[in-house]
Amino acid sequence: MRLRRSAVALMAVLGLALVSACNNSSDNEGSGDKDSQGLQKVSYLTSFNTFGREAYAYVALEKGYFKDAGFDVTISPGSGTVDVMKLVAGGQADYGIGDFTAFAITLGKQKLPVTTVGMIHQRSLAAIVSLEGYGITKPEDLIGKRIGDQPGSTNTVMFPVYAKAAGIPADKTQFIPSPPAGLPNLLAAGKVQGIGQFVVGIPLVEKAAKKKAVVLPYGDKLPDLYGNAIITRSDLAKDHPDQVKKFTGALLKGLQDTIDDPAAAAEILKKYVPQTDVGVATKELELMKPYVKPDGFNEPLGAVDPTRVQKILTTLDQAGAIEPAGTIKPADVVTIDLAPKG
Structure with a gap:
């Protein structure tokens, strides 16, 4: 513009x-x-x-x-x-x-x-965002889950560092390549159990899903970022x-x-x-x-x-x-x- x-x-x-x-x-x-x-x-x-x-x-x-x-x-x-x-x-x-x-x-x-x-x-605003009822309430719950995110995004690139700080294996969580604009709807449809998202994205996620969001902020484990x-x-x-x-x-x-x-x-x-x-x-x-x-x-x-x-x-x-x-x-x-x- x-x-x-x-x-x-x-x-x-x-x-x-x-x-x-x-x-x-x-x-x-x-x-x-x-x-x-x-x-x-x-x-x-x-x-x-x-x-x-x-x-x-x-x-x-x-x-x-x-x-x-x-x-x-x-x-x-x-x-x-x-x-x-x-x-x-x-x-x-x-x-x-x-x-x-x-x-x-x-x-x-x-x-x-x-x-x-x-x-x-x-x-840091980076986080993994899920929804109530999807089985994710703590970092350990990410093991075996599918997370939607744009390849090369902040949340994807940083996840191994977050996983180490949280004491979970990074390679046991699968990231599904997804375009940014479609992430809230992808989560709402249940095609993934979580998405890479900034904590400020909670209102958008909750509007799309009509459910309460569950947020795992990276900053909780990595406060200096x-x-x-x-x-x-x-x-x-x-x-x-x-x-x-x-x-x-x-x-x-x-x-x-x-x-x-x-x-x-x-x-x-x-x-x-x-x-x-x-x-x-x-x-x-x-x-x-x-x-x-x-x-x-x-x-x-x-x-x-x-x-x-x-x-x-x-x-x-x-x-x-x-x-x-x-x-x-x-x-x-x-x-x-x-x-x-x-």
Whole structure:
């Protein structure tokens, strides 16, 4: 989706002047083309479809935060952390959202030119979600069960780490490849006993199933994990740090407004994604707020603690999620200098 372009001639002239000024600046921020208003064209991927939890990007778009920062942003739905990483690495998107732990695990398996520059969630939202009567009430119940999820999604990639922390064999749970949008209905139909889902997805699941959800949050066993992080290409972070900071700042303004007024954010999401159920999206965002800004969290939104990053990597090493152990360092997964600071 593009910001509306002005047809006024004066704006075009000013846009050309701005392009000229930027091109002559020592801080040229170009990673792509500019529109008629001199705005940098930027592509952005959500983490997972266009559920309510993704509303903050549309809020930043609707309220002009991206435009004020100098960007003409196109938002497209992502399909899981691994896919988002690959698309950003390949230049099909400039920025994206993905789970930080899944990001680190993936980089341990394949070297992609991507980095993270801030955290959307200070706590992990990853979970296995089931329904009452499906025989799942605790981690041990996952043994022998079928779990629907998008291949490469956060929940699938992280499951072995969760399983180890929970003391269950990861290979005794079968993951069934399923598209994101169909997961709640797949669960409701009883074709699987659980689905990979964020904890904020409970309202959507319960609406589809007309039953009470049962949730096994990964964070219960792995409390130090971050949730979603802002992803960009390594070269963009290195060569155009000011652009990255401005984009991140605009996105986080949208995030702040979203947790301040979830209902208004859900209405904005519906404007851009007409199939949005405003009631469900509002409930998702209300559930998301304590993950964005937990009790006792006094840092700016998006902040990253390098000590905590190292602790997460150590946990992944001990779980055998990164092989050989110790090959991934904090600097490999996050550009600390670009993360928001108090």
